[in-house]
Amino acid sequence: MSTFVIRSQHSLTCGWSVNCEQVGVSYVNSRVNNTQNIQLPPQFTNYIRVSEVELVSFEIISDLVQYSVLISAKMSKPLNTLCDMLETYGGRDKVMKALCYSAKLVAGLQAKKNPELAKKFGTFSSKISGARATLRLVDDFPMLQYSLEYGLGKSEPDRTMSILGVLANIVDHIYYPVEKICWLAEHNLINVQDPDKWDVINSVFWVMSIYLNLMRTLRNFAMMQEHKTCLNSASNSKENIEKILARQRMEIITIVRLTLDFTHAVSTLPKGWLWGGRLETWHVGLIGTTSAAIGIYQFIKKRSKH
Template sequence: MAASAELFCDLIASHSGRDKVMKVLCYTAKVLSTPNSTIKIDNAKKFYIFSSRISQARATLRLVDDLPTILYALEYGLGRHEKNRFDALLGVLTNIVDILFFPVDKICWLSDHNILQLDETKKSKWDVINSVFWSLSVFLNLSRVLRDYHEKHIAGALLMKERAVGNVTNDDAEMARKRYEQQRIMESITVLRMSLDLVHAVSSLPKGYLWGGEIKSWKVGVIGSLSGLLGIYQYVVKIKKSKKH
């Protein structure tokens, strides 16, 4: 029990870990905010309010996320350390989209809290722009992850081939195989999590754009909850590994 409590404290000690917990709470409540045979209307309204408040809190915490993103983009530069120009281009485009997302997100936040007075038409346009940048960011990041996953899968296949022809010792090959399998599992989870995020992001677009506006609210809640739980699992694994070392 004490170990679990300590692990949870380690999880929420960082902004990233805390956001993952809040994400699960937000979207789980969103699932429960749809009235049905087991959830009464009054309780559904309470879950809706809870989900809305947590979502607003997450948006508020994002107000200070732009500086780390800008510093990372400056360090990344033109991606000269990447293996090829296409990966470098993907990286640069991702950084540009991420940087542009934050001022748009701030405008939406200011408008939601009536600090910036916008009519409904303008507010709706900024919300759409916000969703577009969010969707592009997730798509570009997923593309980078998929390319990296493919390259590592090829490297793992080559390792197994070298072991078969005896170019490496069995002990070394076995250790490398275990590390490769562990990495592949975690990377597979990353691909699944980001795929869920892409489905979620595109669903926030207006109707007529891919599947925008076509997914029911409770289904969006399920998608967001699953993504959040996968993110928590990966973060917990990372914490445990860091403690071992």
């Protein structure tokens, strides 16, 4: 006689039959408590003859179901966040940037230990970088719209911020066409006399763009600090001060990210220009990966507030 036991402390609407003279399973439609004799439907009589059923509740199964639901709920949140990022251009670019530079980091670290593996990761990084550059070909139009809305920066809190904002917009409007010329020359779609010269010009405007945005962020942080000092001296509400502190923390994170981007951008300049050409592959990979991780964190924090 075979026995299959599932222990339970509750009434059930279904169960497994046990203590069977023949091995089999029956579905019990009536409510069963503890141990009872069950009258099987006629269709089961040819298969199983039950002498006694010890019904135990489905604690184990219930726990497994609860754990699976809990795990599913925990996994769904990061999955939803990732999908939200991939649905936007900026979010997708951040994910691709993380893939690009993490692959470059691995390629740099494995260059001497495993050249073949390093070559594969280097190729992957290069292809992702090319895809990002291709997607930037149409960035002129959003940039033009932003510049027209920004104007002369009348909405900025002071003149310094306005000047920095206008200069940053001008530099970006020069940087984007230059990058397109480099992209076209790289893919042999146009002929330029000195492609390396265009690459240097592209790097210069990239450095200038990041530098101006870094200066704007530092200026904004300083203004927040002044505002916080005024609130403290005026014994203003604690809630307002906490809001400023939260904004300052985010500005500090932005400053770190822009500093990393600036370090990377300068490294693409020719040797003799600051630290141009002095960083190794894994250095660039580490800097880019860290910057991408910060960008993803900021994206998630920003989306969570809405």
